[in-house]
Amino acid sequence: MQMTAVKKETSAKGCRVTTSEVPNDLKPNEVLIKVLATSICGTDVHIYKWDKWSQKRVKPPYIMGHEFAGEVVELGSDVTKVKLGDIVSAETHLVCGRCEFCQRGEYHICENTKIIGVDTDGCFAEYIKMPEFNLIVNRKDVHPKYLSIQEPLGNAVHTMMHFDIKEKDVAVVGCGPIGLMGVNIAKALNSKKIIAIEVNPYRIELAKKLGAHVVINPIEEDVTKRVLEETQGRGVDVVCEFSGNKSAIEAAFKYVKPGGKMSMLGITEDDITFDISNDIVFKGVTMYGVIGRLLFDTWDKVGYLINNHMLDLENIVTHVLPLEDVEKGMEIMMSGNSGKVVLIPNHKE
Ligand SMILES: [Zn+2]
Ligand SMILES: [Zn+2]
Numbered sequence: 001m002q003m004t005a006v007k008k009e010t011s012a013k014g015c016r017v018t019t020s021e022v023p024n025d026l027k028p029n030e031v032l033i034k035v036l037a038t039s040i041c042g043t044d045v046h047i048y049k050w051d052k053w054s055q056k057r058v059k060p061p062y063i064m065g066h067e068f069a070g071e072v073v074e075l076g077s078d079v080t081k082v083k084l085g086d087i088v089s090a091e092t093h094l095v096c097g098r099c100e101f102c103q104r105g106e107y108h109i110c111e112n113t114k115i116i117g118v119d120t121d122g123c124f125a126e127y128i129k130m131p132e133f134n135l136i137v138n139r140k141d142v143h144p145k146y147l148s149i150q151e152p153l154g155n156a157v158h159t160m161m162h163f164d165i166k167e168k169d170v171a172v173v174g175c176g177p178i179g180l181m182g183v184n185i186a187k188a189l190n191s192k193k194i195i196a197i198e199v200n201p202y203r204i205e206l207a208k209k210l211g212a213h214v215v216i217n218p219i220e221e222d223v224t225k226r227v228l229e230e231t232q233g234r235g236v237d238v239v240c241e242f243s244g245n246k247s248a249i250e251a252a253f254k255y256v257k258p259g260g261k262m263s264m265l266g267i268t269e270d271d272i273t274f275d276i277s278n279d280i281v282f283k284g285v286t287m288y289g290v291i292g293r294l295l296f297d298t299w300d301k302v303g304y305l306i307n308n309h310m311l312d313l314e315n316i317v318t319h320v321l322p323l324e325d326v327e328k329g330m331e332i333m334m335s336g337n338s339g340k341v342v343l344i345p346n347h348k349e
Pocket of ligand 1 (some may be wrong): 041042043066067150151
């Protein structure tokens, strides 16, 4: 049987809406899932643009996409974790289970990780197969367009919740889709003051709507000075870094409070110079590198926030398009004028 699928076909900019065989070679531990909604990640945009990172990492042709929610329609012979009809989402990192880190339960730093939609066929398609280990069963009363964003939401949760932010002053640096989710998580967790830092006017407005008390635009004002003003000269307790921007990161070292915490998710392209003695050692700062999601502790937290209606998902998902309009979705993402962009496959049966 054929299905519609979005493929990265060649080593060049773009992608193509085409057809592909529905996966029909389930291993005993694998599950076939009918994709109900899939969302576009910054990673997909990198691959679409064919930037330096993707040229090194990605081997076309293959099916793009990794964030989704879907219905279980077929089970491998050994599957016990899910049943037919379950609405599932998936951890996108395929881990080996055998390396030192997996053996310790630290699957998020598995040294043999493969990512669906990057290293293997992904979910910009009508169907995808996944190992049962990776699946999370969702409640059925939440729309799949919201369930599809749980993977990046997991990145935001992992970044925001590693350190305690309840009743603390928090800086959310960079309000792309994941930073915006971060703002909303800080609101849900009752942070004292949420200071967002962002340049794009659309995202500045969205950050305010999602709970930022203050949004600072570094093009218009000195971020460090303003953060100190907003925190009685003390700085923030926790910095959550989503931007990967050199000057934004360098500023964060100056306005994090002594004894403060820094949770780092943004990927930098430039080398960052900082003063280890004064910015980390003498200040007693703790830094945490965020990679993926903790399996499955982060997913439990994501489920808790969604199931208790603690997040404003209606404002986080700003665009919903048919899967066939994937290129339009990529353009919207590249414009910066969006939160999450969700694609819906049009199943033809
Ligand atoms: Zn993603
Ligand atoms: Zn491993």
